[in-house]
Amino acid sequence: MAARQLVNDPDDFVREALEGLQRAHPDLVRYHEDPAYVVRARQADKVALVSGGGSGHEPLHTGFVGSGMLDAAVPGAVFASPTAFQIRAAIAAADRGRGVLLIVKNYTGDVLNFRIAAELAADDGIETRTVLVDDDLATDGQEDGAPGRRGTAAVVAVEKICGAAAENGASLDELAALGERIVSSARTLALALEACTQPGQDRPSFDLPDGEIEFGVGIHGEHGVGRRPYAPVRELVGDLTKPLVAALGLDRGDEVIAIVNGLGATHGLELSVVHRELGEFLDGLGVRIGRALVGSYVTALDMRGCSITLLRADDELLALWDAPVRTPALTW
Amino acid sequence: MDTRAWIERFAAVIDDRGAELTELDRRAGDGDYGTNLRSALAKVRANLAADDPRTAGEVFTAVSNAFLHTGGTSGPLFGMWFREFAKGLGDEVSAGSLARAAGEAEATVRRLGGAEVGHKTMVDAMVPAAEALAAAAERGADVETALKEAAAAADAGARSTEALLAKRGRASYVGEHARGVTDPGALTVAWFFEAATK
Numbered sequence: 035m036a037a038r039q040l041v042n043d044p045d046d047f048v049r050e051a052l053e054g055l056q057r058a059h060p061d062l063v064r065y066h067e068d069p070a071y072v073v074r075a076r077q078a079d080k081v082a083l084v085s086g087g088g089s090g091h092e093p094l095h096t097g098f099v100g101s102g103m104l105d106a107a108v109p110g111a112v113f114a115s116p117t118a119f120q121i122r123a124a125i126a127a128a129d130r131g132r133g134v135l136l137i138v139k140n141y142t143g144d145v146l147n148f149r150i151a152a153e154l155a156a157d158d159g160i161e162t163r164t165v166l167v168d169d170d171l172a173t174d175g176q177e178d179g180a181p182g183r184r185g186t187a188a189v190v191a192v193e194k195i196c197g198a199a200a201e202n203g204a205s206l207d208e209l210a211a212l213g214e215r216i217v218s219s220a221r222t223l224a225l226a227l228e229a230c231t232q233p234g235q236d237r238p239s240f241d242l243p244d245g246e247i248e249f250g251v252g253i254h255g256e257h258g259v260g261r262r263p264y265a266p267v268r269e270l271v272g273d274l275t276k277p278l279v280a281a282l283g284l285d286r287g288d289e290v291i292a293i294v295n296g297l298g299a300t301h302g303l304e305l306s307v308v309h310r311e312l313g314e315f316l317d318g319l320g321v322r323i324g325r326a327l328v329g330s331y332v333t334a335l336d337m338r339g340c341s342i343t344l345l346r347a348d349d350e351l352l353a354l355w356d357a358p359v360r361t362p363a364l365t366w
Numbered sequence: 367m368d369t370r371a372w373i374e375r376f377a378a379v380i381d382d383r384g385a386e387l388t389e390l391d392r393r394a395g396d397g398d399y400g401t402n403l404r405s406a407l408a409k410v411r412a413n414l415a416a417d418d419p420r421t422a423g424e425v426f427t428a429v430s431n432a433f434l435h436t437g438g439t440s441g442p443l444f445g446m447w448f449r450e451f452a453k454g455l456g457d458e459v460s461a462g463s464l465a466r467a468a469g470e471a472e473a474t475v476r477r478l479g480g481a482e483v484g485h486k487t488m489v490d491a492m493v494p495a496a497e498a499l500a501a502a503a504e505r506g507a508d509v510e511t512a513l514k515e516a517a518a519a520a521d522a523g524a525r526s527t528e529a530l531l532a533k534r535g536r537a538s539y540v541g542e543h544a545r546g547v548t549d550p551g552a553l554t555v556a557w558f559f560e561a562a563t564k
Contacts, residue, residue, distance in 0.1 A: 118442050119434055142439065149478050150434070150442050 039336070044234030048089045048109060055096055059362045062100045069117070071124035072096045073106040081200045081209055082106065082128035085137040085193060086121060087144050088113040090230075091253055094189065094332045097363030103197035104137075104361070112233060112335070113254045115143030121151035125160055133161040133206035137192050137213065139185025140168035141254075163206050165213030167192055169222045169343065171281055172250030172259045184252045187295045187332040187343045188220035191355075194364065198357035216345065221281045222293075223274045224341035226251045226258065230298060230334050249273070253297070253334040267304075271311035271342070278344045279319060286320030291355060293343035296330030300340055305329065308340050325355050331363065367459040367509050369422040370414065373429055376561035377407045383557070387550040394532070394544035399440065403554065406436040406444070422459050426452035440551050443479050443488065447471045461512035465503040468496035468516070483523075485533035486544065488551030490526060494519035495559055510563070517559035524552035 041047055052072060056065040064075050071086070078101065085095045086108030095107035106128035110116035125134050134155065138148045145166065152162045169188035173181075196204075196213050204212070226248040229238035232255070239255030242248055247270070250259035262273075284290065294309045296302070309328045316323060324347045332341070345351070359366055380387075380403055388400030409432035419425045430452050434445030454467025472492040481487040483494075498519035502512035527549040531542070 114437065117435060117437065118445070119431075146439055146478065147442055150446055153446065153474070153478070 038231065038236065039233055041233050044232075047233045048111060051089070051092070052096065052109065055362060059100075062360065062362055063096070066123070066127065069120040069123045071106055071108045071116075071120060071127065072099050073124065073127045074099055074101070074104075076101075077105065077128070077130060078201070079130050079132070080203065081132045081206050082125075082130060082134045083137060083193065083197055083200055083209075084108065084121070084124050084128050084134055085189070086110070086116050086124065086148075087139050087141070088115060088254070090335045091333055093330075093363030095193070098190070098193050098197075098361050100359070100361030100365075102201055102357060102359030102361070103193050103364065105134075115141065115147045118147045118150035118154060121148055122154040122158070125151060125155045125162065126158060129155075129160045133163070135196060135200070135206060135209045135213065136162050136164040137189060137196070138164055138166055139189055140166055140182055141184065142181055144185075161206060163210035165192060165196070165210060165217060167217050169217060169220045170252060171221045171223050171277055173252070174281070186222045186224065186253055187293050187341050188217060188222055188345065190293060190295075190327070190331050190364075191220060191291060191343070191345050192216050194359060195351055195354045197359065198354040201357065202354075216351070219282065219351075220343055220345040221278045222341050222343040223278055224251045224253075224258075224295075224297065224339060225249050225270060225274060226297065226337055226339035227264075228299070228338035230255045230337035232335065247339075251297075251334075251337070251339065253332060253337075255334055255337065267307050268311050268314075271308055272315055274342045275312060275315050275344075278342065279316075279321065282344060282346050284319070284321050284344070284346065287322075289322045289324040289347045289352075290316070291325045291345040291347045291351065292316075292323045292327070293331070293341075293345075294326070294328045295332050295341045295343065297337035297339040297341065298330060298333035299336040299338040300330065302329065305340060308342070312342060324352055367422070369425040369455070369459060370419065372562045373410065373414070373425060375564055376558050377410060379557050379561055380404060380407050380554075387553065390547055390550040390553070394547040394549075398438070399550045402436060402438050402441060406433050406441055409433075409435055421457045422455035423452050423457075426455060439479075440488065443475050444554075446478055447475050447488075447492065450474055459509055461499065461503040461507055461509050464509065464512060464516075465496070465499035468492075468499045472496045479534065481534040484530060486527045486530040486549050486552075487532070487534050488549070488555055490530075490549065491520040491523040491552035491555035494523040495555065513559060513562040517556065517563050520552075520556040520559045524548060524556040527552045 082105040106124040167185035168183035170184040248258040384400035391399035413428035430448040450471035
């Protein structure tokens with residue numbers, strides 16, 4: 035076994051990690067082993083929020099189960115969608131009779147299995163609505179019938195803001211509309227300095243020559259949309275941010291929520307530099323960062339790199355962003 | 367109509383000919399289809415042994431659950447297809463109940479997967495089979511006749527995929543490479559109905 039990760043047996047990796055999560059936060063989360071899902075230790079009488087997807091993106095989604103955010107999260111194997119049965123069980127465990135909002139990142143397997151789980155839940159008498167998160171600008175502009183933009187770090191904003199609205203008593207329909215509004219107001223771009231390595235493997239998912247970076251990567255170790263020479267952070271951040279500003283039509287006087295996200299193996303010190311450069315760039319355009327989240331929240335195992343998400347903000351979204359949250363990975 | 371024997375014959379066909387499906391998927395997809403299907407049918411056999419179903423509904427529930435526990439894209443879609451047979455068939459299987467179940471089943475797969483006839487997927491066999499069952503039920507044919515006609519229609523539907531360019535599913539990523547290759551999902555549907563008629 036390659037000595038680059040703390041792994042017992044790769045087959046037990048996800049289960050053991052989830053047992054660790056429960057041991058660390060017994061007051062917040064409960065891990066159900068078969069089928070696998072994580073649910074709040076103490077449930078609230080409100081519309082429930084359920085998300086999920088492949089593992090390897092931690093703390094997403096299991097780290098965001100708790101008050102003010104998710105009611106349950108469904109982890110698949112590393113980079114593989116959970117099954118519809120897993121999702122159905124999590125929906126049933128989270129539902130308090132007021133319906134369940136499903137927050138789904140746009141990947142074929144996730145979309146299909148959540149859609150099937152919603153049908154199974156309907157047969158169980160549980161009403162669901164789905165918010166499809168598709169914020170990755172690198173995968174924009176595909177032809178009709180293609181899978182469309184991938185879902186990446188904007189999912190944190192959807193979970194946080196819809197989570198706060200749910201605690202305030204919002205209805206299922208209101209939450210679905212709010213989620214769609216957040217998704218349509220948010221875009222993300224990412225770059226990688228080094229690919230990720232699957233648990234138990236000793237080679238990264240792709241090779242990057244020295245001095246080059248991969249632009250427009252997703253969160254599954256896949257290639258990006260372009261390769262370019264390494265440059266100072268100031269320049270790289272400008273290249274990431276310019277298309278986001280254009281896509282959202284941001285202008286002087288606008289306000290955003292910014293998420294500067296590490297992809298798994300990037301130090302907080304580097305992310306703070308990225309955030310500094312983002313601030314300087316937006317200052318130059320007269321766009322204000324109303325709130326910021328800087329850290330590793332939506333990761334691709336141990337990928338070295340970062341993503342920048344901008345969400346066009348207004349008073350309602352800012353107030354919901356500021357509302358209290360208490361989860362293993364996000365608390366204020 | 368002994369549905370349990372039907373499913374056991376279907377599983378035996380996949381045992382014998384699963385490698386052909388993998389070969390088709392290797393040419394037009396990623397080459398794991400037959401392996402996934404065999405793994406689903408191993409779960410089907412285990413469920414049948416454990417649950418010992420008595421009615422057609424119970425038999426198809428065991429089949430559906432096995433496919434829904436199988437990964438990939440075709441696993442859950444077949445799971446939901448079989449689930450409509452489980453819901454629609456009670457103790458007695460008639461041409462009418464089969465036609466209604468097959469109609470609900472193909473509609474569910476189209477809704478969930480977003481594929482239509484002509485996209486080179488399992489739907490290309492599911493829809494003509496359902497139409498043949500409906501036509502047979504309409505003129506009062508018995509179950510055996512209806513299933514024979516469904517098998518012929520599904521087979522023709524599966525063969526029609528050979529000339530198509532894929533619009534959905536894994537084969538849609540390989541473009542012209544998939545032309546000339548029969549869709550393995552559609553062929554599986556054809557073999558399923560064929561297994562009913564033996």
